[in-house]
Amino acid sequence: MKAEHIRYEEQDGQHEDDESDHPSEATTFSKDEIFHLLQNERRRMVLRYLRGTDEPVRMRDVAEQVAAWEHDTTVEELTSTQRQRVYIPLYQSHLSKLDEAGIIEYQKNRGIVERRPLASRIDRYLNLDPEDESTDEQQSDPAWNDYYIGATVVCYAVLIGAVMELPFTSFLSGIGLSALILFLFTVLTVSRIIN
Incomplete structure (x- = not known):
C-alpha cells in the first residue's frame, strides 16, 4: 500500500x-x-x-x-x-x-x-x-537442500539393500556402510563450504 x-x-x-x-x-x-x-x-x-x-x-x-x-x-x-x-x-x-x-x-x-x-x-x-524472512542457511542456496535430501535417499537405499542382502550392497560390512554414508555427507558439506 x-x-x-x-x-x-x-x-x-x-x-x-x-x-x-x-x-x-x-x-x-x-x-x-x-x-x-x-x-x-x-x-x-x-x-x-x-x-x-x-x-x-x-x-x-x-x-x-x-x-x-x-x-x-x-x-x-x-x-x-x-x-x-x-x-x-x-x-x-x-x-x-x-x-x-x-x-x-x-x-x-x-x-x-x-x-x-x-x-x-x-x-x-x-x-x-x-x-525474505528465512534463515541465512536457507537464503544461501535452496538447491543444497535438494542435494542433502538426495544423499539421504541414497543412504537409505544402500542401508535397506545391505539389510536385505541385495547383490549390489552385500559386499559392505557395517563399518563399510557407515564409512560410505559419512564420506557422502562429508563430501557434500565440504563442497557447500567451498562454493
Missing part, C-alpha cells in the same frame, strides 16, 4: 520543531538500546513502512498496513477488530517510544507520523527485505 503523504501546509502550519522534545540527530545508541527498541515486531513494522516515505503520513495508514502485515492480508480485507487491535497499541505506546528515541516524529494529537534522519542508522538492524 502506498503511503498517503501529508503536506506541511495541511498541518495548518502547526508543525513544531521543538528540539528539546527529541534527542539530537547526533544521538548514538548502544546495540542493547537499539535491540530493546526493536524487540517489538510492531515497532519494526512501523519503521519498515516509514522506510519508503520522505514526508509525514497519517498514523491510521501506518496502523492499517501493520495490521495487514500481521494478518497476512491486504488493507482492504482487514476487519475493524483487526485494525483496532493494532491501532490502539501503536497509538498508546509504540509510536511514542520511537518518538522519544528520536527515530520518528509522532504528533499524537494530530495523528501524523514522520520518519526522522536517525531512523537510517537503525535500518541495518532490521530485516529490510520483507519477502
Whole structure:
C-alpha cells in the first residue's frame, strides 16, 4: 500500500520543531538500546513502512498496513477488530517510544507520523527485505537442500539393500556402510563450504 503523504501546509502550519522534545540527530545508541527498541515486531513494522516515505503520513495508514502485515492480508480485507487491535497499541505506546528515541516524529494529537534522519542508522538492524524472512542457511542456496535430501535417499537405499542382502550392497560390512554414508555427507558439506 502506498503511503498517503501529508503536506506541511495541511498541518495548518502547526508543525513544531521543538528540539528539546527529541534527542539530537547526533544521538548514538548502544546495540542493547537499539535491540530493546526493536524487540517489538510492531515497532519494526512501523519503521519498515516509514522506510519508503520522505514526508509525514497519517498514523491510521501506518496502523492499517501493520495490521495487514500481521494478518497476512491486504488493507482492504482487514476487519475493524483487526485494525483496532493494532491501532490502539501503536497509538498508546509504540509510536511514542520511537518518538522519544528520536527515530520518528509522532504528533499524537494530530495523528501524523514522520520518519526522522536517525531512523537510517537503525535500518541495518532490521530485516529490510520483507519477502525474505528465512534463515541465512536457507537464503544461501535452496538447491543444497535438494542435494542433502538426495544423499539421504541414497543412504537409505544402500542401508535397506545391505539389510536385505541385495547383490549390489552385500559386499559392505557395517563399518563399510557407515564409512560410505559419512564420506557422502562429508563430501557434500565440504563442497557447500567451498562454493
